Amino acid sequence: MDIVVENLTKRFGAQKAVDNISFRVRTGEVLGFLGPNGAGKTTTMKAITTYLTPNEGNIFVGPHSVREQPDEVKKNIGYLPENNPLYPDMPMIDYLRFVAKMQGITGEKIRERIHDMIRICGLEGEKHKKIGELSKGYQQRVGLAQALIHDPQVLILDEPTSGLDPNQIVEIRELIKKIGREKTVILSSHILAEVEATCDRIMIINRGRIVADGTARDLRRHSEGREVLRVRIEDADSNEVFQALRGIAAIGLVDPLGTGTGFFEVQSKPELSARRDIFRLCVDKGWMLTEMSPIETKLEDIFRELTMN
Amino acid sequence: MSKIWTIANxxxxxxxxxxxxxIMIIAFLGFSGFFTWLYGADIFFVKQASLQSFFNIAYWTLFFFIPALTMRLFAEENRSGTLELLLTKPVSDWEVVLGKFLSTFFLILIALALTLPYYITVASIGPVDHGAVWSGYLGLILMSAAYISIGIYTSSISSNQIVGYLLALFIGIFFQIIFVMLAGNFTGLIGETLNYLSISTHFDSVSRGVIDTKDLIYFLTIIFLGMLLTEANLARKRL
Structure with missing residues (x-):
């Protein structure tokens, strides 16, 4: 089920939290929302879940509009809000049963679904505890279980791994990836590595606007535009190599890394690649080329570049 | 309909x-039992096989207890954020409000049902006007429903439970006693209006056994208005 956001604008008083954004998420896609705090990620997600009504624009989940058929939208969405609100006094099983009934599941099917959720989310040993007695990681799993219990086509997860330890983060990511194959998933985060690890597509939002949209690779390519290589040339005089590299037409900048190590950082001119030229140079001169690796721009850098003004 | 019941449950x-x-049931039975059987204008003092003294004391104990029950209904969910989860499930705001209303209403019904031994005891002591007893209970049920509705509304205003409790008492005290006191100072239309607004006027007339549609409409209006305002508060969060 696709999610289509059309010209969504959401104002709080005079401030525009989300400013005329449009995008589409396709079935089987995991979209990562990135952005600094207060960029409009949560507002956009709340609008998709019908919790906030847009001031302008519309959102469609499958064929249903959040304005005209909010109940149909709600039925198809599994939602894990920020900070994972739960009823701490409720036993976990009772809570899942409550959510299942609220989602309109009836009869034998309720027990079946609860059983499935406990298995999928790994809650086996904690079945009879109250939610408040569970560790944070298990509470997060309960949050995911309640979002998944009615087998929704669309999953909206607002910072699903916040407050978890590294092992739990990996587990939750694996779970999201597994689920994401058949469903449409939007998740938000400000941990870049997480988005890169879980999402097929990344959207960076800043001040209520989309500033970048694409796969992690697209974003890198888009942002750098020029190639940076780390080269090691041995059995040669550093100065000579340095001069020779500068002589290659496609190379814009050469930076020796340390003296006598043979390492160089080479930046090509825009839209050009110097890899072949460097190889040929080494062959001609009889130098030993022992390393040549492209240096990727870190997602962090792209993020900072796009969101700092 | 089943979702309303799920929430209430x-x-x-x-x-x-x-x-x-x-705590609420024990305190309610303790207070009302003490003043009905042991102290003040109790049944042995009045020397009549009537539950009038119980109804008078229950009228006040419920007034103080009901806001304590309703204060957390929305305030707590608002604070913890679970309200967002609840409202993004396929239920309407009305179903949520009705479910919460019914839960407290059932609890009050349970508490009142537990006072039925008073009735049985009094009936075994002397000749009881059965009609008066049942209409007295009806009066308590109607006024409870009205205060539950007010309490739910004040609970939905802020995420602070104490604010919900105090505000419910503040609004409630007007219906409970201030309107009828003011009515004594006025004549003509103002006096009549104030008198009509007071819950005590309608409670007295119902519990005396005069069940007028005018009284029923009054109680139903308060109940409905409270829920309508609560629903409006929930809807306002979405804007």
């Missing part, structure tokens, strides 16, 4: 799991 469980329900 969950709330009712919370009342009993958190001991609120037991």
């Amino acid at each position: 969950r709330e009712l469980h919370t009342f009993f799991d958190s001991l609120i329900a037991y």
